[in-house]
Amino acid sequence: MASYTFKGGVHIPNLYLVKKPEVRQVAPPEQVVLPLQQRVGGKQKPCVKVGDKVLTGQVIAKTLGKYPTYMHASISGVVLAIEKHPIPHPSGIDGVCIVIDSDGRDKWIEIEKCDQDFLRCAPSKVIQRIREAGIVGMGGAGFPTHIKISNAQGAQTLIVNATECEPDIMCDDALMQHYPREIIRGVEVLMHGCGARKAIIAIENDKQEAFNSLLMYNFNEHIEIVQIPTKYTSGAEKILIKTLLDIEIPSGEFASDYGVLCQNVGTVKAIYDAVIDNKPLISRIVTVTGSAVKEPRNYEARLGTSFASVVAQSKPNNNLHQIRMGGMMMGVDVPSVQYSICKTTNCIFVNNATLKPSTQSCIRCGQCNEVCPVGLLPQQLFWYAKSENMDRAMDYNLRDCIECRCCDIVCPSHIPLAQYFSFAKALYYKQTKEKQKTDIARERFEFKEFRVERNKTERAEMMARKKEELKKKMAEDKTQKDKIAQAVARVKNKGVLRK
């Protein structure tokens, strides 16, 4: 029986609470910047040129291959440039982006309304629509949704992740309050697409309004809406599955192997738009919050809209800011607001820049292992990660760390534990790779040694054989010579006798 709760985790109060999350529509911007780099699934190739006119919803880039993923223009206008721009990534690297200048009309590409009931479409058709709409996991991971659904064909259960467990993010909360009908319908589409007979929508119990509104629109007896405790990491896929279904997916295996498909609630809404309205994914809801904004709020903005233009509407103060994309737990710090909203941007934190408290020594107090949802011992892992003792770190299951940062925030010594673990994992993979390389090199070298040695002996044997043959020949030659000499002698003797 499912427990509807899980071991570990942290309850983090929302600091910037909004009573009823509204969603403010952001007008299509003057310019959008759309990065070609996808998180998963390779780089997209532009299929427009600089100077081309594009319409809203038009395909402007796609990946190569049999099942390409698409990117669509989020406004209508002219392709101004295809060039490198900073993309939201912790390293601050640049990536190739398509820049579109608006013509101010937001003219849509012609959309053929889907007149037939989706239930009469084959699931493969549904998946195709999802793929063509350019939908990726909107909870933050950005994994192409069509691949995930294809891998989970014949799933028993569909889990809709509406936990929104990161504190202060409220975009899913608002989404559920504003589009409950669409979400329920989207769940039905998805159930049809993957073949699941049962769906569970999981919501943290601090979002009562969202729960109520979904409940009001749910007339499908196969869709269950469940409230789970408000505790961070409740939304981590494997933990959520354990919470709801009491299935513990073994380390290294996937939910699809166990007949479960997990999808974020934002993705479900995008699927509704794609399959029912035949609209590609060109906008999303973003939460803007943090200590430096006066009005934390949700915005529905076109993809490619700059952070700066939405942040400005939340009335930031004039202090020095620390910008973070994504939640305060799993998000990444970015150097400025000169980035554009992409499919996975669920939240923009604008905080007053503060000094981080200085790190103290680890005293192994054990607060961290109390909150680890995976059941690791961060205090031990830290010791081995710091000393780069990888074998021991692996003995303590470093590999299973999900880098949720629960241990970080309870650590009284303010040690950035997850950062150590992420580094240690990278180091381990590097070392294993290097070891493989040196293993190959060693094998090669040993084979070369062996080959040289073998050639030597073969050569020696051949030489010996040849020598032998030569000797034989010489010996034969000798008998021949003897015979000739004898004949000569005989002739000579004859001559002598004649004289």
Add this chain to the structure above:
Amino acid sequence: MTVVFNSTSQMMRQVIYALVVGISVAYAFFGWGVIVQILLAVVVAIVVEATFLKIRKHLIKPAIADGSAVLTAVLLAISIPSIAPWWIVVVGVSFAIIFGKQLYGGLGNNPFNPAMLGYAFLLISYPLPMTTWASEFVNFSQALDVIFNLNSNIVDALSGATRLDDVKTQLGLGKMMGELNPYSGAQAWVNAGFLLGGLYLLARRVIFWHIPSAFLLGMVVTAFLVSLGDGEYLPVQNHLMLGGTMLGAFFIATDPVSASTTPKGRLIYGFLIGMLIVIIRTFGGYPDGVAFAVLLMNIVVPLIDYYTQPKVFGK
């Protein structure tokens, strides 16, 4: 659960606050000596710690501010007799800070409990002053006299043997348990004070329940088994309320740096300490065994931790 502590120093401060009850009770029975020893120990600890940090070229202020040196000093000061001469505390605290902590690389790197290392060193080296306890309330001037050796005659007048030592000797002399009644002594009250402080630490989540409960259970079980044997042995309840039992269970064995850190490991660690204490008290040469039991178990902590890892999700 939620975020509990903002800093390591805050945890250390909680432990020091929790000691106040026990210290007050000790003061009520043994007088000013208790306070003087603590103050002296704290001053020595800070001076020694600062000196060594300077030698090791580390920042002095943050390391002093973490409160660990002060805590070590207080724990050691309340473990030694309140009328011990001043150099006992100076030598003990210096040893604890230098050999117990700094030489291993400072806070977090020491395999042994520094306070208990200092205590064991003192007990082995200077057994007489380490087992001579005040037998009445000592006022402030008397305390200064006896600690700083200003009046050499006063020691004998104020002192007696450790309660546990006394029990052992008396039992050895063939007296019956009933005649001794060691339960009513001052030490029982001091133990009760530390028990109270320990419960506060549990409530504030500074320590976890595993070590203290396993520690006390280990003592009860072992004391019970011992009492089944022939001869007169200290009854179970007296084991719990005498000597360093409560201080050890809640404040010494729970030092996170040197203790086992896995939930299961903490249970094993605590239980074995409790067991060793009773064995040392009953069959060993020293009256109390908290320090030795803790140090012995410190050695096996890495082994316990390795073999008691909790179950990992999906494994």
